[in-house]
Amino acid sequence: MPKILIQFAHPTLSKSSVQKTMESYCRTVKGVTFNDLYENYPDLYIDVKKEQQLLLQHDIIVLQHPFYWYSSPPIMKQWLDLVLEYNWAYGPEGNRLAGKKIFNALSCGGSKEAYKDTGYNRFPVNVYLLPFNQTAHLCKMEYLPPFVIHETYSMKQQTIDDHGKQYASILKAFVNNEIQQEHYQHIEYLNELHLLSALNS
Numbered sequence: 001m002p003k004i005l006i007q008f009a010h011p012t013l014s015k016s017s018v019q020k021t022m023e024s025y026c027r028t029v030k031g032v033t034f035n036d037l038y039e040n041y042p043d044l045y046i047d048v049k050k051e052q053q054l055l056l057q058h059d060i061i062v063l064q065h066p067f068y069w070y071s072s073p074p075i076m077k078q079w080l081d082l083v084l085e086y087n088w089a090y091g092p093e094g095n096r097l098a099g100k101k102i103f104n105a106l107s108c109g110g111s112k113e114a115y116k117d118t119g120y121n122r123f124p125v126n127v128y129l130l131p132f133n134q135t136a137h138l139c140k141m142e143y144l145p146p147f148v149i150h151e152t153y154s155m156k157q158q159t160i161d162d163h164g165k166q167y168a169s170i171l172k173a174f175v176n177n178e179i180q181q182e183h184y185q186h187i188e189y190l191n192e193l194h195l196l197s198a199l200n201s
Contacts, residue, residue: 001175004032005058006105009065009076011038018107018152018160019066025164026064031175033058037075044075051083055097060174061141063132064105067148070121070128072104080135089139098140101174103190104129105147105167112150126188142181147190166194 006026010019027034035054041047055061065072087093106125114120125148126133136143147170149155149163170193173179183193 001031002059002177003057004029004060004062004171004175005054006032006034006062006064007076007079008034008036009038009063009073009079011073011075013038016066016107016152017157018149018155018163019064021157021160021164022064022105022107022149022167025168026171029168029171029175032171037079038073041075044078046075046079046082048082048085051079052085052088052096055083055100059100061100061102062105062171063102065107067106067108067125067128071131084135084139095140099142101142101144102132102136103144103146104132107149107152109153110150112148115150124188145184145187145190149191166191169194 008019008023010016013019013023023034026032033054037046063072063076065076071077084090084097085094089097108115108125110121111119115123115125117123125146129146133143147167149160152160170179170190173193179193184190187193
């Protein structure tokens with residue numbers, strides 16, 4: 001059974017009902033390790049060897065964070081800079097992460113319509129995530145579509161809970177090997193996987 005590592009970054013988690021709910025639901029899934037970067041490294045001094053060992057112990061890496069300024073909170077970038085070392089994660093001898101899957105799980109204040117060519121933000125979310133996509137490619141990992149929760153500023157708690165349950169269901173389906181490449185290779189967001197019968201059982 002694949003093991004999932006959630007690399008979580010939110011500097012003000014107490015203010016985010018969406019991310020707190022996502023955390024609560026994903027912690028109920030057997031086979032998921034939740035690694036809170038700001039909680040573990042309040043001084044921002046990242047233990048590189050510890051983080052590398054965590055990566056080696058898991059098959060699917062989830063970068064869970066709010067969509068801050070079309071990217072991630074700063075500790076996530078610092079984690080990428082320090083942990084994905086040359087000749088470890090990439091480079092001529094950097095094959096330690098080869099074959100693992102990785103994707104972003106985002107909370108986003110804007111609507112999905114705002115992230116279109118004709119929308120307020122001018123580009124789809126996937127365009128803003130291209131640096132993560134390319135990082136995965138460089139490390140010989142498989143980059144999957146993101147899981148995205150839009151319009152978080154105006155969302156009622158019942159809707160937030162529904163998204164949290166959906167997120168946990170998708171994680172569980174990955175752990176149980178119920179999701180294959182053909183299920184996500186032509187979709188925009190992993191959220192669309194709720195249409196699979198495996199997630200409705």
